[in-house]
Amino acid sequence: MKGKKKLEIDVLNNVPNRVIKCLDQGFVSFVDTMPRLVPEEQKTSDFAIVQAARVSYGNGTKTVNEDRGLLRYLMRHTHTTPFEMVEFKFHMKMPIFVARQIVRHRMASLNEVSGRYSVLKEEFYIPEMENVKKQSVLNKQGGDETLESKEAEIYLNKLKDFSDSSYDFYKENLVKEVSREQARMVLPVNLYTEWYWKIDLKNLLHFLCLRCDAHAQYETRVFADAILELITPIVPLTIEAWNDYQEYRGAIKLTRLEIDALKEAFKGEVKVPHINSDNKREKQEWKEKAAKLGLVVE
Amino acid sequence: MKGKKKLEIDVLNNVPNRVIKCLDQGFVSFVDTMPRLVPEEQKTSDFAIVQAARVSYGNGTKTVNEDRGLLRYLMRHTHTTPFEMVEFKFHMKMPIFVARQIVRHRMASLNEVSGRYSVLKEEFYIPEMENVKKQSVLNKQGGDETLESKEAEIYLNKLKDFSDSSYDFYKENLVKEVSREQARMVLPVNLYTEWYWKIDLKNLLHFLCLRCDAHAQYETRVFADAILELITPIVPLTIEAWNDYQEYRGAIKLTRLEIDALKEAFKGEVKVPHINSDNKREKQEWKEKAAKLGLVVE
């Protein structure tokens, strides 16, 4: 099971900066990872995925290039369990409304600061002016457009004042000996909270698919992007494969209806037909996908 | 696998009232359960636990009394997987700070109202005066003592005003077309949210252990208690066994140190010695446990 001791390096040293500031007062700090010590030859933690996968085939280590091939194969064919073999732990500080979204990813372990056991700090998220978004009318989620700067300024000033006054009220309650757990009821969801968060690579990639995506809320995306940046030098081959083969990244899923439309087009017609659906949204999605393929839906 | 069709009843009819109001504006509504149709003879869903457990022994149905015996055996010996065979689904409305505690129970499925897709309703939790708790000095959590009524009144009035003004600010932001997802940042955690919540009996009992317990926050306990009330007529034998054999309920766990102290006492000495520990808290815990056994620690 073990040959002679190979030289190992601390893979966290691959990461130039282990703490990334997020929003105005938040951060993601890279606390730990498994494997931590990786063979000098492989340099990254991609090897640990391949190591576990190889047990299936009953054979041992191979060249770095063959490792890359296998890893890409696993990603392409969604053989996901070997990606569970790599683990990450972060210390994070984010607004409550962001934490409320991240906590929904159940395949993670976390410990959060308690508003029952300790006095919460006066730290509120106040967006930068260029990040105050205007409500989209088309799209149910917050749009990409920015609020007009004057309006944004008014909003931000009021937000600051409001946050301050909520904290004043909180402190006042504490002074009056209202129990901490009830005193904190007045704190708005832009208050910062913090936690330790541990997750394996398989489930983290799933998280990043959903939360680095344009449909995710901007503020949550900032944290997801920071995490992606932190882990890329740890598992570079995995991230490369993920970008090549994963739907929310570089890949595209063609539905049965879209395949039918495409086939029709390939039968020699110049024009790409619309899909056989009367659903407006679905038709629009096809247009956008076709554009990514360099096609124009008539 | 199937004999002749037995008569079945809708087990939800065992529940006199499927909706329990919680706090001032919240509720737990019992949406569904599996099994839903139970044999008329058994009347409750306890049978489904026993049915799955019996597959282990390679034999079929027994009398109701033998069922009870097996069920109690399973509970006593923490054979937990058969309890996963019963499922519950609730519709709940609770303050955000309560939801934040419940969501930590990852072995549940949920769908929550979204502050990104819809406009949140003006519903804030305002405690009743007798439930405004005073911060305990001994205990890190909120104590059992109630805040003096004048203080409480001031707090509650201000809480109402503050909640109103936060909602006004929210509405104003919406009017100014700040995106919904950002506009809601100002809403405090006493705002009500709602969700569908599905969980199996095994994990629900674990939840109830932790959240019906005195260490849980009062407001969360109200919801846990409501759920316990709702499910008791569905699985009465299970709840009976759980109350008899489960630590947070009727049972007590004696630590190795406490067993040693007890043994010492039984050697004929009248007095019950303290445990062999210099940890104040642990010694105090022993005193309390001993009292439950009818003993006095010297």
Added chain:
Amino acid sequence: MKGKKKLEIDVLNNVPNRVIKCLDQGFVSFVDTMPRLVPEEQKTSDFAIVQAARVSYGNGTKTVNEDRGLLRYLMRHTHTTPFEMVEFKFHMKMPIFVARQIVRHRMASLNEVSGRYSVLKEEFYIPEMENVKKQSVLNKQGGDETLESKEAEIYLNKLKDFSDSSYDFYKENLVKEVSREQARMVLPVNLYTEWYWKIDLKNLLHFLCLRCDAHAQYETRVFADAILELITPIVPLTIEAWNDYQEYRGAIKLTRLEIDALKEAFKGEVKVPHINSDNKREKQEWKEKAAKLGLVVE
């Protein structure tokens, strides 16, 4: 939360035959599902998915047609949590080597017959002659070709004898009072085992993607196919959407490399170029995918 009582039907009555025989002695029996009672108007359990999803948008029931639209939207955009709201329970009997594959799906609950507590039955899986597969040379898994019938006959006869003799040895051990748990060590993995198996629709669809697929072992596929057949009348709209939008079903995933190749082709060239990769397998995969789109890779 409740209007006047709507008429409800037992959704299990949608299933013409609740037990499907699998292989020579196995079966899948549909024990229960949640919801069990569904509104007469909706007729199927698809409504329960939509019901939970709608809580996100803060609004109530809609027409059956709008339900279908939302459900298809959820499937297309992998909003998976509402699909967790539907639950299934099966009683299954399958060979140990099949059980060993199914048990790997951790997001399920199960209770299995125990070789420690009970005497295992003399039931071994003997394939039908046309299902004895020849080892593929290209493919690591068992190929699609059938073993020549004479060879197959010899194999099957010996398999029967061998299975018999293993059971004789087992019985002999029991007679000699070797503990049951050790006596059973001699039983080969074509012995049948049985269990109760409970899983939600989200995780079941994931299971069916992987196990109804051509890459799954034939014997396991038989069980997956039976389950798919059983649940289709319970959630027909979901299955329709799944077949239209899901990768392992009617949809296709185009990788970044394939998209690039396709774009190149659409620039007016007649020929479809190979992808920019020197990986033989990946190139082959592209050929096959292109064929499904009605294209020929040069």
Added chain:
Amino acid sequence: MKGKKKLEIDVLNNVPNRVIKCLDQGFVSFVDTMPRLVPEEQKTSDFAIVQAARVSYGNGTKTVNEDRGLLRYLMRHTHTTPFEMVEFKFHMKMPIFVARQIVRHRMASLNEVSGRYSVLKEEFYIPEMENVKKQSVLNKQGGDETLESKEAEIYLNKLKDFSDSSYDFYKENLVKEVSREQARMVLPVNLYTEWYWKIDLKNLLHFLCLRCDAHAQYETRVFADAILELITPIVPLTIEAWNDYQEYRGAIKLTRLEIDALKEAFKGEVKVPHINSDNKREKQEWKEKAAKLGLVVE
């Protein structure tokens, strides 16, 4: 978030021997753990539990002694999430019937050798003579008594022959080009299999409770004991607390019925009464528990 770089040691060096042989041909090999590099001052991974727990209280590092106090508090009060922060990875080889028990612990990640992709090795578990157990008559599980040595010898010789002949049959099938996945159907469950297995400390302790226990099958216990031995020098304070406070270890759970019986006894009566139950088994359990407390139930 970071002070000046502290000295760190490789915590795996705490483990004198990273590979423990189990049964005749199996093993547990300690592949990796997180944290891997621990502060020289703390020396063990216990600190990582405390580090995560402390975030709840909003404060930083403490003395080693205070760490121990907190850790013991967490264990005593089943605050389990901080124990999820420590992770272990093992390479294991064990008989299929043992693997079938371990795989039931779903909160672990694993990759197993595949009988579809590779040719399985000729490695069968043959117990040592003193470990051939006699079936207990009282107890449904295998008893503690050993089979008479002559009987055992016959059994073992036949087991060896039978295992050999099953492997001969397997090889013959492969030669005849029966697909690997079907050829392996004849292999009995005493064949060895291997896998990589990753699990966090919280779930591993749960596993160890159940599988180091006397009720677990001997062969599985051997693996659980090996794992316990391997991790003890990594998290010694946790294991100490676990032995002191955990039910399956040094602690005892008194049921409501037993508490009542005990209280009765303490009212001055000399004799300890039986519990108020007509369940034979439960009464027997009380006798055994009482004995552990130094009491005799009349």
